[in-house]
Amino acid sequence: xxxxxxxxxxxxxxxxxxxxxxxxxxxxxxxxxVAIVGPSGCGKxxxxxxxxxxxxxxxxxxxxxxxxxxxxxxxxxxxLQKDLLLPWRTVxxxxxMAARLTRRVTxxxxxxxxxxxxxxxxxxxxxxxxxxxxxxxxxxxAFMRTLVTRHPLLLLDEPFGALDAQTRLExxxxxxxxxxxxxxxxxFITHDVDExxxxxxxxxxxxPRPGRIVxxxxxxxxxxxxxxxxxxxQFVALKKQILHLxxxxxx
Amino acid sequence: MRRTVLRNVAIPLLSIGLLLLLWQGIVVVxxxxxxIAPRPLAAIQAVTDNWGxxxxxxxxxxxxxxxxxxxxxxxGFGFGVIMxxxxxxxxxxxxxxxxxxxxxxxxxxxxxxxxxxxxxxxKIVIVAWIVFFPVTVNVLAGLSHVDKDxxxxxxxxxxxxxxxxxxxxxxxxxxxxxxxxxxxxxYAVTGAIIGELAxxxxxxxxxxxxxxxxxxxxxxAAVYGVTMxxxxxxxxxxxxxxxxxxxxxxxxxxxxxxRSLFHARDDVNAATSDQ
Numbered sequence: 001x002x003x004x005x006x007x008x009x010x011x012x013x014x015x016x017x018x019x020x021x022x023x024x025x026x027x028x029x030x031x032x033x034v035a036i037v038g039p040s041g042c043g044k045x046x047x048x049x050x051x052x053x054x055x056x057x058x059x060x061x062x063x064x065x066x067x068x069x070x071x072x073x074x075x076x077x078x079x080l081q082k083d084l085l086l087p088w089r090t091v092x093x094x095x096x097m098a099a100r101l102t103r104r105v106t107x108x109x110x111x112x113x114x115x116x117x118x119x120x121x122x123x124x125x126x127x128x129x130x131x132x133x134x135x136x137x138x139x140x141x142a143f144m145r146t147l148v149t150r151h152p153l154l155l156l157d158e159p160f161g162a163l164d165a166q167t168r169l170e171x172x173x174x175x176x177x178x179x180x181x182x183x184x185x186x187x188f189i190t191h192d193v194d195e196x197x198x199x200x201x202x203x204x205x206x207x208p209r210p211g212r213i214v215x216x217x218x219x220x221x222x223x224x225x226x227x228x229x230x231x232x233x234q235f236v237a238l239k240k241q242i243l244h245l246x247x248x249x250x251x
Numbered sequence: 252m253r254r255t256v257l258r259n260v261a262i263p264l265l266s267i268g269l270l271l272l273l274w275q276g277i278v279v280v281x282x283x284x285x286x287i288a289p290r291p292l293a294a295i296q297a298v299t300d301n302w303g304x305x306x307x308x309x310x311x312x313x314x315x316x317x318x319x320x321x322x323x324x325x326x327g328f329g330f331g332v333i334m335x336x337x338x339x340x341x342x343x344x345x346x347x348x349x350x351x352x353x354x355x356x357x358x359x360x361x362x363x364x365x366x367x368x369x370x371x372x373x374k375i376v377i378v379a380w381i382v383f384f385p386v387t388v389n390v391l392a393g394l395s396h397v398d399k400d401x402x403x404x405x406x407x408x409x410x411x412x413x414x415x416x417x418x419x420x421x422x423x424x425x426x427x428x429x430x431x432x433x434x435x436x437x438y439a440v441t442g443a444i445i446g447e448l449a450x451x452x453x454x455x456x457x458x459x460x461x462x463x464x465x466x467x468x469x470x471x472a473a474v475y476g477v478t479m480x481x482x483x484x485x486x487x488x489x490x491x492x493x494x495x496x497x498x499x500x501x502x503x504x505x506x507x508x509x510r511s512l513f514h515a516r517d518d519v520n521a522a523t524s525d526q
Contacts, residue, residue, distance in 0.1 A: 073270045127507050132507070
């Protein structure tokens with residue numbers, strides 16, 4: 001309880017007559033990596049938008065580090081499948097975008113942007129415009145932009161959904177490295193069950209009509225993880241359980 | 252680099268040269284009388300021979316074009332922003348703007364002279380009247396089509412509306428803005444000439460009336476020559492707008508940003524702190 005970075009209490013959201021997210025309570029431990037899987041329309045993005053402060057919930061509280069932040073923005077890092085890089089800004093200036101949108105960009109901001117970019121393989125592209133980068137590189141820039149906001153909680157909504165399988169695998173390993181280095185708390189939405197297990201400490205399975213969390217599963221697969229864990233018995237067992245929850249039958 | 256210069260400068264010049272050659276050929280082959288259509292060189296000579304008289308008139312037309320264009324562009328941008336930001340003002344203002352473009356421009360001359368006199372002001376008003384509309388339409392479209400996810404991202408970061416507008420909405424609308432400015436630029440000189448026709452008092456006062464005067468004197472070469480001058484003013488202004496677009500949007504042509512003075516200084520700082 002004391003270690004929970006994010007606490008949701010009975011947070012629900014309707015759009016007209018449609019209940020997009022049933023009243024949901026959830027605690028996310030500081031420094032953990034929590035994956036959320038579920039089909040389209042299960043309220044994953046609604047949940048994210050409520051936590052990010054883009055949507056005001058119909059009821060309930062959102063607490064971040066103990067502080068009530070329900071319906072207010074500016075508290076989390078947030079990243080979508082679309083990289084949303086500004087085509088008219090260089091890689092470096094895209095990374096400092098959050099600072100530029102809220103205050104003056106300082107030399108410290110720029111130094112920090114260069115430092116993380118150099119550390120995570122973007123150093124030589126600092127002065128490039130985004131159109132010159134590959135999809136994977138663009139997502140790295142988008143993630144760096146999320147990271148330098150210094151918010152302890154990062155909401156990643158299918159960040160690798162548009163990448164090809166090989167690039168995605170690279171990016172997953174890269175993300176785990178960054179997560180380990182920076183100690184941030186990550187909430188990660190994905191359609192991909194393998195991805196959810198490979199990355200997370202904990203998997204939340206969601207279901208539509210109405211959108212709700214139907215299972216909260218601890219991930220027993222040991223870290224550090226390499227590609228071999230994909231055939232680890234614990235991995236396979238968890239995957240089976242999640243697939244049954246998503247598609248019914250069996251388990 | 253040399254290839255680019257060749258393609259972007261030499262080929263357009265060649266096509267203009269060919270056009271003049273075609274003109275010369277038609278006049279010679281069909282033996283067109285010089286009071287119907289002069290040879291190109293005669294038209295050019297009619298301009299150079301009267302350069303002392305024409306130059307102040309040319310400057311006048313250029314001045315009307317530039318002032319009218321800037322006022323029109325500013326006004327057009329303002330209307331576009333206002334309408335993009337408020338659906339109430341959109342509904343209130345848009346019909347009036349459309350109506351303004353329905354008015355035959357030439358008919359505006361008389362009332363404008365009554366209100367503003369024979370000076371340069373009514374001409375500038377007419378140019379601005381023509382230029383603002385394409386700018387408004389394009390800015391409105393540009394601002395309305397900024398990616399909603401990007402605007403949401405700015406909200407998540409806690410950005411104010413003003414900063415979101417300056418940092419995201421305006422730069423995201425540069426391409427449509429310049430589309431509007433380029434259309435405006437091609438109309439601007441036409442507007443200035445219409446303004447001169449519709450609101451000048453004596454033949455010595457403007458390029459348009461000089462041409463009318465030449466026409467009534469059967470100085471066909473001068474008529475053609477002045478038309479060429481007007482065309483050159485129009486094309487030059489259009490090309491200046493295109494050049495400013497190129498300067499304002501380096502990301503559309505470059506892979507790597509040019510090193511600005513500001514960033515160069517930063518790099519020096521970073522280099523020293525690395526040691």
